[in-house]
Amino acid sequence: MSSIQALRGTRDILPSESPLWETIERLARHVLNQFAYREIRTPLFEQTELFARGIGEATDAVGKEMYSFEDRGGRSIALRPEITAGLVRAFIQNKLFAQGGVQRLWHLGPAFRYERPQAGRQRQFHQLDVEILGSRDPRADVEVIAIATQLLNTLGLKALTLELNSVGSSEDRQSYREALVRYLTPFAHELDTDSQDRLIRNPLRILDSKDKRTQEIVTEAPSLLDFLSHDSQKHFEGVQQHLTNLGISFNINPRLVRGLDYYTHTAFEIQSADLGAQATVCAGGRYDGLVAQLGGPDTPAIGFGMGIERLIILLEQMKRFSTVPELDIYFISRGEKAELQSAILANQLRQQGYSVEVDLSGSAFGKQFKRADRSGAVVGLIVGDAEAEAGKVQLKWLGSGDQAELSQADLMAQAKDLKAKIAQRRADLA
RNA sequence: GCGAGCGUAGCCAAGCGGUUAAGGCAGUGGAUUGUGAUUCCACCAUUCGCGGGUUCGAUCCCCGUCGUUCGCCCCA
Numbered sequence: 001m002s003s004i005q006a007l008r009g010t011r012d013i014l015p016s017e018s019p020l021w022e023t024i025e026r027l028a029r030h031v032l033n034q035f036a037y038r039e040i041r042t043p044l045f046e047q048t049e050l051f052a053r054g055i056g057e058a059t060d061a062v063g064k065e066m067y068s069f070e071d072r073g074g075r076s077i078a079l080r081p082e083i084t085a086g087l088v089r090a091f092i093q094n095k096l097f098a099q100g101g102v103q104r105l106w107h108l109g110p111a112f113r114y115e116r117p118q119a120g121r122q123r124q125f126h127q128l129d130v131e132i133l134g135s136r137d138p139r140a141d142v143e144v145i146a147i148a149t150q151l152l153n154t155l156g157l158k159a160l161t162l163e164l165n166s167v168g169s170s171e172d173r174q175s176y177r178e179a180l181v182r183y184l185t186p187f188a189h190e191l192d193t194d195s196q197d198r199l200i201r202n203p204l205r206i207l208d209s210k211d212k213r214t215q216e217i218v219t220e221a222p223s224l225l226d227f228l229s230h231d232s233q234k235h236f237e238g239v240q241q242h243l244t245n246l247g248i249s250f251n252i253n254p255r256l257v258r259g260l261d262y263y264t265h266t267a268f269e270i271q272s273a274d275l276g277a278q279a280t281v282c283a284g285g286r287y288d289g290l291v292a293q294l295g296g297p298d299t300p301a302i303g304f305g306m307g308i309e310r311l312i313i314l315l316e317q318m319k320r321f322s323t324v325p326e327l328d329i330y331f332i333s334r335g336e337k338a339e340l341q342s343a344i345l346a347n348q349l350r351q352q353g354y355s356v357e358v359d360l361s362g363s364a365f366g367k368q369f370k371r372a373d374r375s376g377a378v379v380g381l382i383v384g385d386a387e388a389e390a391g392k393v394q395l396k397w398l399g400s401g402d403q404a405e406l407s408q409a410d411l412m413a414q415a416k417d418l419k420a421k422i423a424q425r426r427a428d429l430a
Numbered sequence: 431g432c433g434a435g436c437g438u439a440g441c442c443a444a445g446c447g448g449u450u451a452a453g454g455c456a457g458u459g460g461a462u463u464g465u466g467a468u469u470c471c472a473c474c475a476u477u478c479g480c481g482g483g484u485u486c487g488a489u490c491c492c493c494g495u496c497g498u499u500c501g502c503c504c505c506a
Contacts, residue, residue: 374467380465394464401465
């Protein structure tokens with residue numbers, strides 16, 4: 001145990017898991033392309049102040065969970081606890097607003113929070129972040145939701161629910177907050193201790209308390225939806241209308257409250273029952289004030305973050321994706337001359353577009369065949385002393401065991417043919 | 431930050447106070463200098479996360495510590 005371990009809450013993504021990550025990344029890229037979103041890559045760390053100002057000093061993500069430190073120049077730096085703030089900073093700094101119209105952006109990468117790890121939660125975790133800046137139109141809200149649902153559908157995930165709410169403008173929320181506190185204060189001593197604390201710090205969060213008694217009290221509480229201004233209400237109705245038009249079903253949840261300060265109007269979460277305590281795979285909302293708050297021009301925006309690790313948990317439960325690499329050819333050779341020849345042939349075949357693995361062990365043919373079998377290759381090419389002398393090679397179909405000898409020159413001459421046959425063989429198996 | 435469970439090989443594990451620390455998978459070598467999911471044999475933990483304590487004796491009991499898992503808080 002004296003060897004160095006990965007830090008708590010961090011994890012290695014091993015070769016057995018990385019194909020799943022690649023699948024998610026590939027499909028995400030594809031769907032985002034369909035929606036005309038463009039990738040942006042921003043730094044993993046930023047000035048601490050960006051997060052303090054953008055996300056909110058009082059939020060847990062910033063107040064107690066941020067990895068912040070002083071660099072060698074005495075600047076206060078933080079690893080990003082989420083992606084939106086940095087993306088908005090880049091939007092402002094690079095004056096992307098000057099290109100007019102709306103900007104559709106996405107980014108996939110790690111974020112960091114100093115929390116106790118548990119199911120679906122790590123200190124370094126990955127998020128797909130999708131944002132559309134410059135539109136107040138409810139269709140923009142629905143567009144990002146449509147991206148999320150299409151991506152999840154493409155991955156084959158079922159049994160997810162879209163929870164939808166509007167938290168209104170900051171004025172709406174302010175008046176609601178007062179009404180809520182007015183209602184709850186007489187019950188203060190009956191609330192669970194966490195909620196008593198929240199009554200002062202962040203009353204809206206009491207709405208989704210897990211405590212039974214608190215839940216009972218909250219059922220009778222005034223509803224946020226009754227405090228929406230006319231405009232807020234109209235926007236919310238627009239969102240619902242467009243969702244319905246697109247055939248995306250949703251569940252209005254007046255208790256859905258987002259954790260970060262910058263949200264306004266639309267708030268949504270996509271949840272799964274199969275994730276344990278962290279049910280949310282994807283969460284987002286509108287943040288019309290954030291860009292201005294960070295020093296940019298007044299720009300409405302909406303987006304979401306999707307937790308890749310949580311997605312992976314769901315996909316692994318389905319066991320739908322293969323983790324076996326696609327290997328065409330496995331080279332078996334023994335003897336100095338044979339090993340030399342097979343190295344050359346392997347390289348030529350790679351240049352022809354094959355994926356080729358060469359057995360380097362020099363061990364008995366029996367062992368090499370065993371490894372060839374397990375490698376998942378379709379074809380085994382064997383060069384021993386006899387073949388090396390005669391300039392030949394044994395071509396073996398590892399599935400059926402059929403084997404034929406041909407000259408190395410013929411092998412290369414028929415390389416195109418072979419490729420079609422390998423594809424055919426693989427299709428037959430699938 | 432708080433609560434609970436668990437740490438025996440690369441993986442899955444049995445043992446729960448007496449000293450040879452089961453078994454399975456994987457791996458390596460061999461039976462078989464050249465043909466693979468069959469079979470057989472051998473090898474693979476001076477040691478049970480780490481430190482301390484109790485005991486004649488501790489993988490097993492106690493304390494601490496680290497890690498891990500699940501939950502709370504919070505969140506993707």
